[in-house]
Amino acid sequence: MSPVVELKDLDLVYVTDREAVLALQGMNLSVEPGEFISLVGPSGCGKTTLLSVIAGLLSPSRGEALLHGRPVAGPTPKVGYMLQQDYLFPWRTILDNAVLGLELTGRLTKETTKMARELLAEMRLGDTENQYPSQLSGGMRQRVALVRTLATDPELLLLDEPFSALDYQTKLQLEDLVSSTLKQRNKTGILVTHDLSEAIAMSDRVIVLAPNPGRIRSTFDIPENIRLTQPFYAREAEGFNTLFHEIWRDLEPSERGEG
Numbered sequence: 713m714s715p716v717v718e719l720k721d722l723d724l725v726y727v728t729d730r731e732a733v734l735a736l737q738g739m740n741l742s743v744e745p746g747e748f749i750s751l752v753g754p755s756g757c758g759k760t761t762l763l764s765v766i767a768g769l770l771s772p773s774r775g776e777a778l779l780h781g782r783p784v785a786g787p788t789p790k791v792g793y794m795l796q797q798d799y800l801f802p803w804r805t806i807l808d809n810a811v812l813g814l815e816l817t818g819r820l821t822k823e824t825t826k827m828a829r830e831l832l833a834e835m836r837l838g839d840t841e842n843q844y845p846s847q848l849s850g851g852m853r854q855r856v857a858l859v860r861t862l863a864t865d866p867e868l869l870l871l872d873e874p875f876s877a878l879d880y881q882t883k884l885q886l887e888d889l890v891s892s893t894l895k896q897r898n899k900t901g902i903l904v905t906h907d908l909s910e911a912i913a914m915s916d917r918v919i920v921l922a923p924n925p926g927r928i929r930s931t932f933d934i935p936e937n938i939r940l941t942q943p944f945y946a947r948e949a950e951g952f953n954t955l956f957h958e959i960w961r962d963l964e965p966s967e968r969g970e971g
């Protein structure tokens with residue numbers, strides 16, 4: 713099978729009226745079906761830019777971004793995007809928020825609504841269908857956002873710091889939920905996170921980016937014993953700490969709070 717995502721010698725330049733910023737330079741990356749990878753690196757190193765290119769929101773300035781071997785040509789329902797903020801509409805009920813993506817892509821039917829309701833139930837949100845976002849906790853709202861993202865059945869999920877606004881407890885629970893949900897459905901995932909232990913605990917591969925211009929500094933394959941353990945327990949798996957320190961040394965001094 714061809715990779716879900718391929719980046720080939722990709723550059724991305726932001727052009728403003730005052731300057732041109734080389735946000736990504738010479739990116740080469742390949743993500744296999746069912747794989748889950750994380751991008752870590754200091755603020756401004758191009759993580760969000762990279763997701764935006766894959767989501768079809770930005771076009772490469774040079775090189776190629778491919779989905780299943782075809783150039784990315786704008787947003788597609790095959791790619792789901794989940795952000796730090798849940799962007800739920802306050803005036804819509806939870807169910808109406810959950811089916812928003814289906815509605816926007818013209819696929820809202822009895823059948824797909826039923827699937828969205830099943831997803832809500834699976835995320836333990838079955839009782840909230842007729843409530844409004846303001847009535848839910850931060851963790852519940854992020855679960856609604858996850859349902860909304862999954863409801864359109866994308867094969868690739870882009871996750872831009874989806875847990876960073878949550879308290880630690882909730883974040884750990886959601887890591888497990890997202891991880892098991894994506895595995896069960898054989899989805900491919902790309903996670904951006906500030907939290908290195910989260911990256912290691914959740915991923916098959918961790919990619920460290922360097923800034924100015926944004927580029928790949930190094931790639932770490934996560935050993936099987938950590939990969940096969942759910943994120944919550946992976947942090948206690950053998951070799952986790954050693955790997956954490958190895959990757960930590962590779963991060964920018966500023967990212968380690970030393971710069």
Ligand code: ADP
Nearest residue numbers: 726728733735754755756757758759760761762
């Ligand atoms: P990260 O998500 O890793 O923090 P970003 O992808 O947001 O980094 O940004 C990468 C670089 O591109 C930064 O130098 C940032 O200032 C610049 N940048 C991001 N968005 C824009 C934009 N819309 N216009 C101009 N420069 C931008």
Ligand code: MG
Nearest residue numbers: 759760761872
């Ligand atoms: Mg960002």
